Amino acid sequence: MATRLQFENSCDVGVFSKLTNAYCLVAIGGSENFYSAFESELADVIPVIKTSIAGTRIIGRLCAGNKKGLLVPHTTTDQELQHLRNSLPDQVVVQRIEEKLSALGNCIACNDHVALTHTDLDRETEEIIADVLGVEVFRQTIAGNILVGSYCSFSNWGGLVHSHTSIEDLDELSTLLQVPLVAGTINRGSDVIAAGMTVNDWTAFCGSDTTATELSVIESVFKLREAQPSAIVDEMRKSLIDSYV
Amino acid sequence: MPRKPTRHHRLLPVQPLTFSPFARSVARVATAYLVKHYLRDAPLKSAGDEFKEKLEKVDRQSESSEDEEFDGVVQADFAFFDPKPDDFHGVKTLLQSYLDNKQWDLSGFVDLILGQTTVGTVVKLEDDEDNAVFSVITALNLGRYKDHKCIAELKEFLLNISHEKDKIGNLRSLLGDKAQNVGLLVSQRVVNLPPELLPHLYDALFDEVSWATEDERKNANQKRPSTTDKDEALIYIKPEEEILHKLSMWSFLFPLQTQQVATHELKNYQLTGIVMAVKAENISSFQQQLHTLINES
Numbered sequence: 242m243a244t245r246l247q248f249e250n251s252c253d254v255g256v257f258s259k260l261t262n263a264y265c266l267v268a269i270g271g272s273e274n275f276y277s278a279f280e281s282e283l284a285d286v287i288p289v290i291k292t293s294i295a296g297t298r299i300i301g302r303l304c305a306g307n308k309k310g311l312l313v314p315h316t317t318t319d320q321e322l323q324h325l326r327n328s329l330p331d332q333v334v335v336q337r338i339e340e341k342l343s344a345l346g347n348c349i350a351c352n353d354h355v356a357l358t359h360t361d362l363d364r365e366t367e368e369i370i371a372d373v374l375g376v377e378v379f380r381q382t383i384a385g386n387i388l389v390g391s392y393c394s395f396s397n398w399g400g401l402v403h404s405h406t407s408i409e410d411l412d413e414l415s416t417l418l419q420v421p422l423v424a425g426t427i428n429r430g431s432d433v434i435a436a437g438m439t440v441n442d443w444t445a446f447c448g449s450d451t452t453a454t455e456l457s458v459i460e461s462v463f464k465l466r467e468a469q470p471s472a473i474v475d476e477m478r479k480s481l482i483d484s485y486v
Numbered sequence: 487m488p489r490k491p492t493r494h495h496r497l498l499p500v501q502p503l504t505f506s507p508f509a510r511s512v513a514r515v516a517t518a519y520l521v522k523h524y525l526r527d528a529p530l531k532s533a534g535d536e537f538k539e540k541l542e543k544v545d546r547q548s549e550s551s552e553d554e555e556f557d558g559v560v561q562a563d564f565a566f567f568d569p570k571p572d573d574f575h576g577v578k579t580l581l582q583s584y585l586d587n588k589q590w591d592l593s594g595f596v597d598l599i600l601g602q603t604t605v606g607t608v609v610k611l612e613d614d615e616d617n618a619v620f621s622v623i624t625a626l627n628l629g630r631y632k633d634h635k636c637i638a639e640l641k642e643f644l645l646n647i648s649h650e651k652d653k654i655g656n657l658r659s660l661l662g663d664k665a666q667n668v669g670l671l672v673s674q675r676v677v678n679l680p681p682e683l684l685p686h687l688y689d690a691l692f693d694e695v696s697w698a699t700e701d702e703r704k705n706a707n708q709k710r711p712s713t714t715d716k717d718e719a720l721i722y723i724k725p726e727e728e729i730l731h732k733l734s735m736w737s738f739l740f741p742l743q744t745q746q747v748a749t750h751e752l753k754n755y756q757l758t759g760i761v762m763a764v765k766a767e768n769i770s771s772f773q774q775q776l777h778t779l780i781n782e783s
Contacts, residue, residue, distance in 0.1 A: 250589055272589060429574060450593055
């Protein structure tokens with residue numbers, strides 16, 4: 242299910258949080274409402290960890306990760322790194338990387354199998370991503386934007402990209418990522434998808450400006466509505482007959 | 487060995503100086519005028535009052551690269567538009583810290599402003615694809631919108647921040663039984679908007695208010711929270727506030743929690759908000775004084 246929330250009057254929840262299938266990072270905010278929204282949804286399933294990165298609250302845009310690992314920029318302090326290593330589950334590898342493009346969340350978009358990266362990323366960084374996150378890495382642009390981490394958001398089930406992405410690009414990306422993609426907006430028409438929302442395999446959090454239409458698109462493309470096992474079986478049957486793009 | 491970043495088509499060839507919405511807006515303006523070498527006349531979008539001014543805006547130091555000519559001056563064509571639903575994001579960014587750091591229905595408030603197409607002005611560039619909003623000004627009748635959640639929260643905020651006992655009574659009556667006659671003046675802009683625009687903005691607003699209320703111009707008391715600096719002396723961030731403060735019936739100050747970018751000169755000053763109530767009769771005097779102030783400086 243998708244939840245609407247705000248971080249201190251800002252609808253950019255993807256900036257202040259990072260959600261994966263194994264953990265959730267949340268920025269240290271003015272009010273506890275933000276943290277408790279995540280807690281109430283995720284508490285029994287995965288750890289919700291309050292942290293800062295490089296002393297800032299924009300953690301969602303500075304780090305990139307999936308259930309296997311977390312990559313943080315070189316500006317992360319030692320204490321923050323230690324705190325992350327202590328709080329995250331043991332199977333999650335936390336790695337600080339020396340990369341000039343330090344806003345890793347803006348440069349890398351990934352799920353548990355594939356990652357899309359900024360075209361100017363270092364070769365070594367690409368190797369580290371493939372190694373730590375256990376993904377296949379593709380250098381791509383989205384609707385002409387090189388900040389792929391900002392303009393798209395995808396999970397293991399589906400993805401949402403910048404609204405001006407052409408059909409050909411959508412097809413190409415969908416083939417690379419092996420998930421259905423949809424071009425859309427978040428937070429009442431904003432194209433910066435990843436800033437406005439954060440998603441994993443069973444839940445999503447969106448800014449409170451997100452309209453009902455946008456929310457229903459998100460729930461359908463990320464397959465968030467299905468909670469019953471039978472529903473999953475139905476989906477499999479459908480996919481045998483038809484194919485998604 | 488550090489790599490030199492390859493030159494991709496950067497969205498902003500001129501980099502913003504600070505991480506804030508108005509710095510980004512300024513960078514966008516500078517960018518727009520690197521690309522456009524001449525200013526095109528386009529059909530004006532709003533049927534109401536519009537005002538074009540060619541202004542020279544002195545640009546701060548730019549991070550220029552080999553292929554960009556930048557003599558430090560940017561030509562900008564500002565135009566006044568009626569508020570439209572498209573302006574939602576721009577106006578919301580400007581009003582982000584309107585009630586300090588209180589969490590309230592800001593989106594609802596912005597919707598109210600944009601819904602009032604007859605009163606209110608939004609300042610944008612001519613033919614700007616980004617649709618960046620540089621300034622918003624409007625007046626909201628507190629009685630008319632009293633049932634809206636955002637107005638109720640705003641009233642609660644104002645009543646909570648005032649610590650002076652005598653003022654609270656005044657404030658309560660203005661917000662309560664006299665609300666029908668009270669207009670909330672909302673005026674926000676990017677810090678470096680040329681001041682030459684201000685007299686025209688305020689003139690346009692008060693004209694629209696009088697047109698909209700037709701024949702009956704009751705004593706519309708105006709009041710708004712705004713930001714100033716205070717220590718021993720008061721430094722007003724917006725020039726028109728000094729004039730309004732002198733003309734106000736009563737006013738009070740309150741401390742602000744939000745962080746503001748502090749310039750070197752203002753290091754010793756503390757950011758303070760001010761709430762003022764101004765009688766409608768004093769508005770023409772205010773307009774005159776504003777004209778004089780801006781034209782002299």
